[in-house]
Amino acid sequence: MALQPRRANRRTEHRRTRSLVEFALVLLLSIGLYVAAVHLDFFERFDGWVDLHERLQVDELLLVLPVGMLLLAIYSWRRYREAQAETEVAVAAERDLARVTEEYRSLFENHPHAVFAIDPERRYRHVNPAAQTLGGHTEEEMLALEFPALKTPDRGRILTAFDQAMSCETQRLDSTVIRKDGERRDVDVLMVPIIVEGDAVGVYVLARDVTDDNRMRAELARALVDADQASDAKTLLIANVSHELRTPLASAIGATEVLAETVLDDVQRRMVEMIGRSGQVLRRLVNDLLDITRLEVGQLVVEEVPFDLPELLDQTVAHASTGAANKGLTVKTQLDDALPRRVLGDPLRLGQVLTNLLGNAVKFTDRGEVGLAVTGQHRDGKTLDAVFRVWDTGIGIAPHDLDRLFGHFVQGDPSSTRRHGGVGLGLAISRQLVDLMNGDLAVESDIGTGSTFTVRVPLSLAETS
Numbered sequence: 001m002a003l004q005p006r007r008a009n010r011r012t013e014h015r016r017t018r019s020l021v022e023f024a025l026v027l028l029l030s031i032g033l034y035v036a037a038v039h040l041d042f043f044e045r046f047d048g049w050v051d052l053h054e055r056l057q058v059d060e061l062l063l064v065l066p067v068g069m070l071l072l073a074i075y076s077w078r079r080y081r082e083a084q085a086e087t088e089v090a091v092a093a094e095r096d097l098a099r100v101t102e103e104y105r106s107l108f109e110n111h112p113h114a115v116f117a118i119d120p121e122r123r124y125r126h127v128n129p130a131a132q133t134l135g136g137h138t139e140e141e142m143l144a145l146e147f148p149a150l151k152t153p154d155r156g157r158i159l160t161a162f163d164q165a166m167s168c169e170t171q172r173l174d175s176t177v178i179r180k181d182g183e184r185r186d187v188d189v190l191m192v193p194i195i196v197e198g199d200a201v202g203v204y205v206l207a208r209d210v211t212d213d214n215r216m217r218a219e220l221a222r223a224l225v226d227a228d229q230a231s232d233a234k235t236l237l238i239a240n241v242s243h244e245l246r247t248p249l250a251s252a253i254g255a256t257e258v259l260a261e262t263v264l265d266d267v268q269r270r271m272v273e274m275i276g277r278s279g280q281v282l283r284r285l286v287n288d289l290l291d292i293t294r295l296e297v298g299q300l301v302v303e304e305v306p307f308d309l310p311e312l313l314d315q316t317v318a319h320a321s322t323g324a325a326n327k328g329l330t331v332k333t334q335l336d337d338a339l340p341r342r343v344l345g346d347p348l349r350l351g352q353v354l355t356n357l358l359g360n361a362v363k364f365t366d367r368g369e370v371g372l373a374v375t376g377q378h379r380d381g382k383t384l385d386a387v388f389r390v391w392d393t394g395i396g397i398a399p400h401d402l403d404r405l406f407g408h409f410v411q412g413d414p415s416s417t418r419r420h421g422g423v424g425l426g427l428a429i430s431r432q433l434v435d436l437m438n439g440d441l442a443v444e445s446d447i448g449t450g451s452t453f454t455v456r457v458p459l460s461l462a463e464t465s
Contacts, residue, residue, distance in 0.1 A: 114187075114207040117194070120166060122147040125202065134187070134209060136180030147205070151178040158189070165191040165203045177207075186211045231296075239293045242286045249286065253279040288425040295432045302436045306462040307347035309339060309386075316351055317372060320358035324370060329362060332371035339376050342462035343384060349433045350457065353441075354388060356426040357453045361392035365450070368393030379458070388455040397445040405443060406431040 108115060114131035116124060127142045135142065135150045142149055148158050154175040161171035171191040178184055187207045194202040256276045264272060294300040317333055324331045354372070361370040373389040397405065406427050434441040439457035 111206075113209070114205075116142075116147070116205040116207075118147045118162070118203045118205060120200075120202060122162065124149065131207070134179070134185065134207060135177070136183075148177075152176060161189075161191055162203060162205075165193050166200045168193045168195060168200050174210075185209055186214050235293045235296055238289050242290045242293070245282075245286050246290075249279060249282055253283065285425075288429060291429050292425055295429065300433075300436070302346040302349050302433070304344050304346065304460065306342055306344055308341055309343050309459075310335065310341060312347050312351055313354075313372070313374060316354045316358060319355055320362055320370070323359070323362045327362065327366065329365055329367070330369040332369055334371065334373035336375045339374060339386075340384060340461055343386075344460035344462050345457070346437065349437065353430045353433050353455060354390070356430050357390040357455070360426060361390055361394065361451070361453075365392040365394030368450070370394075376459075378461075382461055384459045384461060386457050386459050388457070389452060390455075391450060391452040393450040396447045396449050397443070397451055398447050399445075402443055402445065406441070 108126070108128050111128055111130060114134040115126075115128045116131055117126040119125050124143050124145065124147060127139055132139055132142065137145075137149065147162065148155060152158060152175055154173070157173060158175060161173055165171050170193065171189075173189050174186070175189055176184055176186055186209070188210050190206040190208075192204045192206070193200040194204060253276065256272055256279060260269070260272045260276065291300065313333070313335065317331060321331050358370065358372060370392040371390070373391075374386065375389075376384045376386045379385055431441050434455055434457065437457050439455060441456075442454045443451060444454075445451035
């Protein structure tokens with residue numbers, strides 16, 4: 001498309017020229033009359049002017065005549081200057097118009113997507129190079145065709161959208177076009193009306209080739225489906241294996257407990273105790289795997305049943321005290337006296353979270369103490385905002401490891417897996433269980449200063465008789 005800037009307004013130029021000519025004629029006429037009146041015996045040559053000559057003094061006439069002519073000259077000069085100013089304004093406007101026109105031409109020609117300018121009769125007025133590339137036609141071929149020039153299975157929808165665009169309504173649709181060489185391309189089509197003085201005089205059609213985008217989206221969708229299927233298969237495998245392990249493992253642990261009650265020498269008892277401890281570790285691992293798979297598929301739900309909160313806390317601390325005593329650690333508890341005794345919640349899952357946090361505190365603390373502090377605040381007479389704080393004086397966690405601490409199979413220091421055991425599922429399960437209870441789990445820690453885990457869970461108050 002070749003857009004040429006218009007020339008300066010011819011009417012303004014003609015007006016300026018006419019004003020200049022008028023000024024020159026009036027000036028020459030004034031000078032001529034003055035010279036004629038002075039140097040020619042004008043009043044003596046005509047008898048009809050004798051009376052006038054007698055009534056008016058010649059000096060007065062010679063003064064009035066050039067003054068009048070001078071005023072006419074000034075008026076003509078003013079008109080010339082006004083016309084000149086208008087011409088300068090028009091030239092500046094034409095210069096701005098030329099710049100805007102060039103900017104538009106550059107945008108049109110260099111637009112990365114296909115752009116067509118269509119008139120109301122559906123004839124192509126202009127097409128940019130991208131449009132020629134999309135359709136495989138030259139500009140001359142496109143200008144000789146009627147819109148839509150490219151073959152498409154959506155011709156009816158496109159023509160309907162064009163008619164609506166001619167009604168000053170912007171239209172957008174997805175379609176498929178067939179190039180001149182037969183290749184099919186997916187396009188995102190935008191039709192914008194060309195409005196002049198309130199009326200649509202044509203339509204701009206912008207077509208973006210989205211074939212590669214659609215192909216990539218389709219491939220991504222297939223990859224996501226494959227990944228979901230693989231994840232489901234993994235989850236099912238872990239669940240099945242875990243279930244299959246629980247039965248023989250429970251039998252082995254039970255047999256070990258029975259064997260421990262028999263008469264054994266010191267070596268045999270140590271071996272039985274080692275088997276029992278190993279069985280408990282395996283049972284916890286299997287339970288964690290089952291929980292994480294059930295959480296992933298949304299099969300694990302929390303209950304809301306009445307339970308004795310202080311009793312649950314005593315059981316949790318008693319469970320951790322055995323391991324703490326073996327390491328010479330002190331276990332401290334701080335319970336708010338205002339805590340209610342009976343509440344509604346899931347004691348199994350809440351106890352699982354607190355047991356896991358206290359177990360980790362004992363596991364990663366070699367000297368010092370671990371503790372559990374519980375406070376609560378009544379919200380509206382029916383709900384208790386319970387806060388459980390578990391702290392230790394252990395090895396601590398680096399600040400840059402805190403964000404990823406609650407991921408699956410993650411521990412703060414990879415070397416701790418070899419020294420302290422575990423696979424890094426406990427905190428991930430605890431975070432998801434707390435989320436299911438509409439609570440929050442946070443951590444504060446640093447290397448060498450120990451760690452503090454804070455659990456906030458809303459608990460309903462149970463009715464007491």
